[in-house]
Amino acid sequence: MAFQLKPETVEKIDRMIARYPQKRSALMMVLHEIQEEKRVISNEAIEWVAARLELQPINVLEVVTFFPSYRQKPIGKVWVRVCRTLSCALMGGYKTGEILEKELGCKMGHTSDDGSVTLEYAECLAACGTGPVALVDEDLFENLTPDKLGPVIAEIKKRAAGGTPTPTKN
Numbered sequence: 001m002a003f004q005l006k007p008e009t010v011e012k013i014d015r016m017i018a019r020y021p022q023k024r025s026a027l028m029m030v031l032h033e034i035q036e037e038k039r040v041i042s043n044e045a046i047e048w049v050a051a052r053l054e055l056q057p058i059n060v061l062e063v064v065t066f067f068p069s070y071r072q073k074p075i076g077k078v079w080v081r082v083c084r085t086l087s088c089a090l091m092g093g094y095k096t097g098e099i100l101e102k103e104l105g106c107k108m109g110h111t112s113d114d115g116s117v118t119l120e121y122a123e124c125l126a127a128c129g130t131g132p133v134a135l136v137d138e139d140l141f142e143n144l145t146p147d148k149l150g151p152v153i154a155e156i157k158k159r160a161a162g163g164t165p166t167p168t169k170n
């Protein structure tokens with residue numbers, strides 16, 4: 001089936017493109033918009049974007065593969081990213097990651113067997129003073145020392161059991 005986006009997403013993308021003298025300048029914003037709707041940048045999406053911006057698919061693929069915020073593999077219903085950069089690592093980010101792995105039944109860098117959770121390490125999430133921190137979808141949770149993880153784990157499990165995936169924004 002041909003690649004399709006919601007009409008409102010296409011309208012938003014067209015407005016973005018119109019803001020730039022050169023269509024290609026909108027590339028990253030367009031990719032973010034597509035990822036927000038689809039949660040992944042598929043090969044079909046890459047071809048669609050290339051056609052829309054009058055680029056070659058390889059031009060789009062280069063950007064998608066360069067920036068880690070773009071995803072080429074599908075993610076689970078809940079996307080959990082634990083910061084492992086220096087400040088958070090010193091405050092126990094890796095320990096936080098280990099506990100989440102155990103509690104969620106999912107190894108770092110993987111999606112749980114039932115597809116409910118994707119767990120990953122991430123680089124600095126711009127909240128270095130309140131580490132360890134983690135993003136659950138687009139919500140930032142701070143000061144995630146082991147004794148404060150309970151409510152976060154409960155929130156992840158609640159979202160994982162829910163029906164509708166939370167759109168990703170990055």
Ligand code: FES
Nearest residue numbers: 083088125127128
């Ligand atoms: S080091 Fe973790 S948010 Fe910056």
